[in-house]
Amino acid sequence: MKKFYYIILVFFFLQCTKEENTKPDIDNGFVAPTNFPAVRYNLIENPYSNEKRELGRKLFYDARLSRDNTISCGSCHQQVASFAHAGHRVSHGIDNKLGTRNSPTLFNLAWQPLFFWDGGVGDLDLFHVNPIQNPVEMDETIPAVIDKLKTDNNYLTLFNKAFGTSEMTAIRFNQALSTFLISMVSNQSKYDEYLAGKTTLTSTEQAGLDLFNQKCASCHTGILFTDFSFRNNGLSTTSDLGRFRVSVIATDSFKFKVPSLRNIEKSSPYMHDGRFNTLDEVLNHYSNSVVNTTTTLDTILQRNNTLGIPMTNDEKTKIISFLKTLTDNKFLNDSRFSEF
Ligand code: HEC
Ligand code: HEC
Numbered sequence: 001m002k003k004f005y006y007i008i009l010v011f012f013f014l015q016c017t018k019e020e021n022t023k024p025d026i027d028n029g030f031v032a033p034t035n036f037p038a039v040r041y042n043l044i045e046n047p048y049s050n051e052k053r054e055l056g057r058k059l060f061y062d063a064r065l066s067r068d069n070t071i072s073c074g075s076c077h078q079q080v081a082s083f084a085h086a087g088h089r090v091s092h093g094i095d096n097k098l099g100t101r102n103s104p105t106l107f108n109l110a111w112q113p114l115f116f117w118d119g120g121v122g123d124l125d126l127f128h129v130n131p132i133q134n135p136v137e138m139d140e141t142i143p144a145v146i147d148k149l150k151t152d153n154n155y156l157t158l159f160n161k162a163f164g165t166s167e168m169t170a171i172r173f174n175q176a177l178s179t180f181l182i183s184m185v186s187n188q189s190k191y192d193e194y195l196a197g198k199t200t201l202t203s204t205e206q207a208g209l210d211l212f213n214q215k216c217a218s219c220h221t222g223i224l225f226t227d228f229s230f231r232n233n234g235l236s237t238t239s240d241l242g243r244f245r246v247s248v249i250a251t252d253s254f255k256f257k258v259p260s261l262r263n264i265e266k267s268s269p270y271m272h273d274g275r276f277n278t279l280d281e282v283l284n285h286y287s288n289s290v291v292n293t294t295t296t297l298d299t300i301l302q303r304n305n306t307l308g309i310p311m312t313n314d315e316k317t318k319i320i321s322f323l324k325t326l327t328d329n330k331f332l333n334d335s336r337f338s339e340f
Pocket of ligand 1 (some may be wrong): 045065072073075077091092094101106110112114115117119128137181
């Protein structure tokens with residue numbers, strides 16, 4: 001009998017010591033990290049499966065999604081750059097055409113309420129038509145893409161595995177791409193390990209975290225490093241009206257979605273128009289170059305009659321060293337998200 005109690009005790013002990021901040025178990029269904037907020041993506045309408053993720057991965061890296069079969073989603077969203085476009089200020093698409101906005105990072109999309117810098121799309125399943133039909137990105141239509149893919153037996157097999165029959169519809173196409181995108185969870189950075197008590201920060205990183213919490217976390221908030229609001233952070237000479245283009249409310253002019261800062265070390269250049277190449281430039285902007293020429297500058301950036309966020313060079317160095325603890329090398333090298 002004693003032995004029996006002992007076994008139960010050991011069982012409870014093992015349960016309690018299970019890692020708190022587990023890696024999302026996407027090989028056995030979509031399990032959100034325990035310290036993340038509630039998932040926004042509708043997993044009831046489009047239940048997660050590895051087969052859908054695998055089909056979505058193939059579609060993401062398939063250049064046949066573009067008119068002349070040269071540009072894939074992965075052309076502008078590269079894993080090494082945390083799925084932003086390395087070294088490209090604005091998007092660079094079909095026929096070498098340039099867009100007007102910087103390609104954002106892609107991860108933790110299951111938690112994101114609105115997509116695009118201006119939040120113009122609210123449903124990830126309805127998102128994919130945008131880059132595909134955009135004349136400066138892929139310049140193609142989903143029906144034409146599906147006609148191209150139908151001639152490829154691999155896709156017949158992949159659709160069959162993912163949906164039970166090989167029928168290729170726009171809905172299935174969108175759902176598979178979304179499943180791939182929501183599977184891209186980044187929660188294994190040094191900072192996450194620190195939160196889980198598995199590592200410590202250096203004194204510089206710790207000082208940077210404290211400064212970050214005082215100076216940056218009111219907008220780059222919480223475990224996702226964004227509150228998903230639209231704000232004007234005082235960039236000079238912007239012609240892009242941002243959130244106004246969607247809401248047509250004057251007070252939304254020049255406001256852009258607060259981006260997550262996870263993996264920020266890897267996703268240069270920065271801001272909606274890719275104007276800054278380095279994190280030093282970003283911090284110099286916040287400390288020295290915030291302007292109030294647009295009337296919608298965030299009130300947080302004009303406290304005590306001071307424009308911007310006053311910081312010494314030493315404080316900037318510390319904040320940057322903290323930001324680098326948000327780099328998630330496991331995510332950036334995870335073969336489940338790679339082309340091959
Ligand atoms: C030519 C480059 C290019 C291609 C190709 C491209 N994208 Fe993008 N992507 C961008 C740019 C630029 C934005 C931001 C546009 C904006 O905010 O107005 C963006 C935004 C996004 C977002 C929104 C992210 C967020 O945080 O709001 C998602 C999701 C996305 N792309 C997925 C895809 C998928 C899936 C494909 C393929 C079907 C694709 N992209 C193809 C450049 C590209
Ligand atoms: C008032 C809200 C607010 C505060 C405070 C704030 N930011 Fe931002 N941040 C934004 C917004 C909004 C953007 C996007 C602006 C754009 O692209 O037009 C942004 C963009 C960035 C980017 C570029 C991200 C990318 O993917 O291109 C970095 C890096 C950044 N902020 C770091 C910081 C740091 C570090 C601090 C503290 C010193 C800070 N921010 C304080 C709102 C804020």
